[in-house]
Amino acid sequence: MDVELVEIAEFLRSYRPFSLLPEEVVDSLPAKIRLSYARRGTQVIAPEAQAEHLYMVRTGAVETNAPDGQLLARISEGEYFCIQAMFRDGRALNRVTAIEDSLFYMLPFIDFQNLCQQFPQFDYFFAPHGAERLRDANVHGRGPMGQDQDLDLMSYQVSQLLTREPISAPLGCTIHEAAQVMSANRVSCLLICDGGRLCGILTDRDLRNRVVAAGRDLNQPVDSVMTPNPVTIQAGNLAFDALLTMTQRNIRHLPVLRGKNLVGVITNTNMVQKQTTSAVFLVGDIFKRTTFEGLAEVVSHVPQVLVHMVEAGATAHNVGHVITSITDAVTQRLLELGEEKFGPPPVPYVWMACGSQARQEQTSVGDQDNCMILDDAFDEGAHGQYFADLATFVCDGLNACGYYYCPGEVMAMTPKWRQPLETWKRYFSRWIDEPEPKALMLSSIFFDLRPIRGEKALHRELEALILEKARRNHLFLAHMVGNALTHRPPLGFFRNFVLDQVGGHGNRLDLKHSGVVPIIDLARVYALEVGEQAVNTIERLSAAEEGKVLSHAGAQDLLDAFEFISQTRLIHQAEQIRRGEKPDNFLSPEALSQFQRNHLKDGFAVVKTIQSAVAAAHNVN
């Protein structure tokens, strides 16, 4: 390269993927490119035109529009267009118009191809689906990932913590025989089985407390001192959930089953070795508190949990799971305390979480959304006061902890949302059979429900009705689709971000409503369409793929977009917390790296594409 052209090479090098190429390769590029200029308002590329170059914006900005005129993206300095043409024999797909006076660098097709062949990172960056880039970003863009053991609990399944075959003894053996097996195998707990089925557990501590201290005869049968029907966990669950169970129940050994078969046991030393998130200890702490103030004190640590997890590189999914388990624990504890205060419930009930808590996607201590389903034996005159008291107590408690009263009053303390099962069935039948856009917007929060405490069968019955009705009602689904299209991703950005009326908050980007919410809404529609019970967005999208209403590629793209956008939001919130600010969803463009921008844009493009596909499938405009 002529050293005189170093400024051109430097420009290239300051953007991905040129920044990933060897220095001498980038130095050779200024002599290969062509430069062109477009005046603001003029067309740069027509659809189906022959485009023999990859374009990079040097100064200015362009807009790409689909052949039907739909605005696809705004592309500014350091960004590329005509990428798709590179993969379809140089035939341009979209119209490109300069929206500012612009200078472009044009890399000839042949040089583009050579770079793709020689450098996988270059090829990967421009691979036909930007979504692939997104996958990459989720793996590589996450900071000091994989170095922090804390998060392993979220990525490990229980089965991965098992190190050896379970040590067991038959139900008929004596205490002495059981202790010999434990000693020979150097284990601190023994699983007692009856014909291959787990029926009890005997631990070192049991031997000390129930045998030695009690002076019991060692020849007595083991079932006289074991803990019968112990709490178990399924091998496929997250290690985090195992630790949570052990902490909540204050137990040290947790037998692991696959289906009904015993496959092992995990001990809290397994877990402690793997390290733990402070969230687990918060949950343990919650169950020891007896007052609102005490609970609020525990909840005040939640922002630190978020920061800690984000720093450790947790996925957004993991963070949602952990933060929500704290809300769940607070709710459960408040219900326990309420039942202590007002007495046991006169008829069965189930406390339901709605919205983000139901989906296990909370990222902070936000407004509460909940409701109560009461058994149909409920009688207003006889039991009304009890449930009003209990619900008000719990909602007040949540509010005291920072889970503020829902402005829309979607709370169990609101009489309308504290009703017997029959009434709930009526509510849902009306919402589904006579969908009204406005009512639906209000009620869509009720299509994300998860039982927190109480008689879960009440919820199962309601859920069965919802799922059965919803999938058969096309008009309802169409309305839900319409609802899912109310939040649109911002179509693109350049310099100061282009913010449409939906995405804007000042000149900042609302990551929640323009990125996260549209995907949540889409996932809900898909789940209702295939009759899926899951309410978590990731689980719903997977179910949609299995149910064949969403292609594998579409599902992957949406999952990746969801993770990336959610994570960008979390990182932003963690930074705000670190700075002592109140976390919000609004990101200013300056805070974004070029890398983040590109991937956010890919994410929004994915959302837009799927929104259009769903709208078309349901004939919704």
Next chain:
Amino acid sequence: MMGMIRSLGLGRRILARRAPEGPLRDYYEAPYPELKADCRDVEFVALDLETTGLDPRQHEIVSIGWVLVRDLKVDMAEHGHILVKPKSGLTADSAVIHHIFDDHLETAEPIDRALAHILPILAGRALLAHHARVEQGFLGAACKAVYKTPLDIMVADTMALERRRMAAQNQAVKQGDLRLDAVRQRYNLPRYRAHNALLDAVACAELFLALVQHRAAGRRVRLGEVAA
């Protein structure tokens, strides 16, 4: 008027006969681009010189940078940068201005070699420069010195084009308004930190694209509209 005569080729053929056999005669053998030609179809050589001073009669060329404009795009594949060895050595002033020092000129060519290099590139093309009088004057003086024959060349001058545009739009031209960097800024072109003959030639070429596109507004622009 000169342009008309030139395009008829009369002057060119006369000069071709006058020039000694060699690069300048070869240059005159190639027809000039036609004034009625669409600028898209004309090849321009954007060229910038660095010199020891401003007066072609007493100062000399130190370096030549050039890049080709073809189909109204800058074709970076065809660029060049030549260091020229001035007979009189460098003055302290110009060395400071251009950051060129005597030892940098060890790789430099004498002016006749430089002309032999650059003239074939200019043949059949139009010269493009910002304040082209300098380039025209120094190249012309060099040709006279080496070949005893003047250089006649079709020229498009980005400074003149911008001055014309401002005058046509009744904009007052203040001091410095027509400097290359200042004009480029008005067309949203990048600001280059360095100044050397090659990068300035590229800068001039980019500016030319901008001027033509602004003038064009969708229609074709003929060479006659932009040639000086």
